[in-house]
Amino acid sequence: MQERRAPMESERIFDAAVIGAGPAGMMCALAAARRGLSVAVADAHSAPGAKLSLAGGGMGNFTNRILDERFYVGSAAAFAGGLCRDFGCERVLELLAQLGLPFEERDLGRIFGLRPAHVFASRLAALCRDAGVRFFLGGTAAGFRRGTPGDGAPEGFSFRIGGRSLRARQLVLATGSPACPQCGASGRLLRLASAWGCETVPFRPVLTPFAMPSGWALDGLSGISLNVRLALVRAGRPYSPDPVGIRPLLFTHRGLSGPAALAASCWWQGGDALSIDFLPELDLQELLDAPDSGRLLVKNLLMRRLPARLAERLCPAGIWERKCAETGRKARQALADAVHRFTACPEGVEGFSSAEAAAGGVLLSSLTPHLESRSVPGLFFCGEVVDAAGLIGGYNIHWALASGHLAGRSLRRR
Numbered sequence: 027m028q029e030r031r032a033p034m035e036s037e038r039i040f041d042a043a044v045i046g047a048g049p050a051g052m053m054c055a056l057a058a059a060r061r062g063l064s065v066a067v068a069d070a071h072s073a074p075g076a077k078l079s080l081a082g083g084g085m086g087n088f089t090n091r092i093l094d095e096r097f098y099v100g101s102a103a104a105f106a107g108g109l110c111r112d113f114g115c116e117r118v119l120e121l122l123a124q125l126g127l128p129f130e131e132r133d134l135g136r137i138f139g140l141r142p143a144h145v146f147a148s149r150l151a152a153l154c155r156d157a158g159v160r161f162f163l164g165g166t167a168a169g170f171r172r173g174t175p176g177d178g179a180p181e182g183f184s185f186r187i188g189g190r191s192l193r194a195r196q197l198v199l200a201t202g203s204p205a206c207p208q209c210g211a212s213g214r215l216l217r218l219a220s221a222w223g224c225e226t227v228p229f230r231p232v233l234t235p236f237a238m239p240s241g242w243a244l245d246g247l248s249g250i251s252l253n254v255r256l257a258l259v260r261a262g263r264p265y266s267p268d269p270v271g272i273r274p275l276l277f278t279h280r281g282l283s284g285p286a287a288l289a290a291s292c293w294w295q296g297g298d299a300l301s302i303d304f305l306p307e308l309d310l311q312e313l314l315d316a317p318d319s320g321r322l323l324v325k326n327l328l329m330r331r332l333p334a335r336l337a338e339r340l341c342p343a344g345i346w347e348r349k350c351a352e353t354g355r356k357a358r359q360a361l362a363d364a365v366h367r368f369t370a371c372p373e374g375v376e377g378f379s380s381a382e383a384a385a386g387g388v389l390l391s392s393l394t395p396h397l398e399s400r401s402v403p404g405l406f407f408c409g410e411v412v413d414a415a416g417l418i419g420g421y422n423i424h425w426a427l428a429s430g431h432l433a434g435r436s437l438r439r440r
């Protein structure tokens with residue numbers, strides 16, 4: 027009797043190949059491998075989780091206690107919010123426990139690791155390997171082909187990586203976005219998705235600072251940081267989609283950054299102005315009009331509540347050195363307006379190299395509720411490559427993990 031030969035690696039057909047060893051790809055691979063599927067994960071980097079390792083200033087803001095659709099933008103925002111509520115914060119905390127990683131809760135429900143984020147990435151990869159996942163690292167996956175019944179081509183999907191060919195019955199693109207190209211990110215495989223009939227929209231940078239025109243009213247205040255409420259003004263109407271409301275704003279050499287600006291960048295469209303309330307928890311008009319403030323100099327009243335350089339810039343001419351009681355009602359109103367409703371038009375948002383995420387990608391309308399392509403059976407997407415981007419606060423990693431888990435649960439067993 028002839029001895030049965032184990033298939034050589036080049037002949038092996040995996041149940042699924044996942045392109046991208048970020049949080050989405052690894053979570054997908056883990057969920058699928060735990061269901062008994064043979065899974066290959068390919069990534070251009072020599073270590074898994076290149077972008078993940080930079081997250082949260084290196085400590086990783088992995089999830090948030092408050093999860094719903096208000097924290098997402100893009101065509102898949104409502105879907106992402108619902109999925110993240112179902113695959114809740116507790117699921118990510120359980121994962122952290124499995125990985126042996128302690129965490130802490132900070133303000134606004136944010137959960138950060140207490141070990142560097144690269145430890146999360148390497149331990150998640152180890153968990154995948156323990157479940158039988160094979161990693162193919164250090165080469166760009168390219169030359170994708172898919173066999174369709176009757177075309178004579180091999181079954182499923184094939185591609186090249188690092189000088190070898192891999193084949194799989196199903197393919198998952200967990201390839202992220204072009205945000206942060208300095209860590210090797212690119213959105214190139216979106217073109218493949220579109221060539222295979224998926225509807226896509228170009229990526230755009232979000233969670234990125236605003237570039238302000240040189241010489242704008244508050245130019246030269248770089249380094250100042252304070253809590254503000256930042257709204258957009260679109261076609262003359264204020265628009266405040268950020269559910270958090272008050273967040274820190276940071277003046278930079280080029281414009282405005284900090285959580286308030288990064289959050290607003292998710293909704294900003296060319297032509298929108300920014301409307302900033304620099305004293306969001308106080309009614310300045312009321313304070314200026316109060317009899318107790320009458321003997322105070324305007325500058326002293328302002329400098330108790332705002333950084334001096336900012337206060338001076340916001341104060342209309344001629345009243346800085348006056349007592350509040352000696353300042354006319356109109357001037358007091360103009361001051362309150364300048365502080366509560368300061369308006370300026372950004373030149374634009376900074377590009378992908380300053381962005382923590384990108385909106386755009388594969389439209390939800392071209393995916394089934396299991397994240398499978400409607401045009402190519404067996405092709406799945408998860409993570410940032412799908413058109414859902416989260417606000418700062420752990421929403422992007424949570425979406426990557428939740429959507430990766432869903433795709434991994436949805437891949438078919440033979």
Ligand SMILES: Cc1cc2nc3c(=O)[nH]c(=O)nc-3n(C[C@H](O)[C@H](O)[C@H](O)COP(=O)(O)OP(=O)(O)OC[C@H]3O[C@@H](n4cnc5c(N)ncnc54)[C@H](O)[C@@H]3O)c2cc1C
Binds near residue numbers: 382409
């Ligand atoms: C500086 C920074 C800080 C951040 N901090 C946080 C945070 O604290 N909390 C949070 O929630 N989010 C944070 N984010 C966003 C978060 O890191 C991403 O949203 C998340 O990593 C997306 O996961 P993903 O698995 O979809 O994609 P990625 O993590 O980008 O992984 C995709 C992988 O696919 C690989 N790939 C792509 N194409 C190919 C190819 N052709 N061949 C081989 N490999 C390929 C890439 O090499 C990459 O490793 C931060 C982002 C940045 C840039």
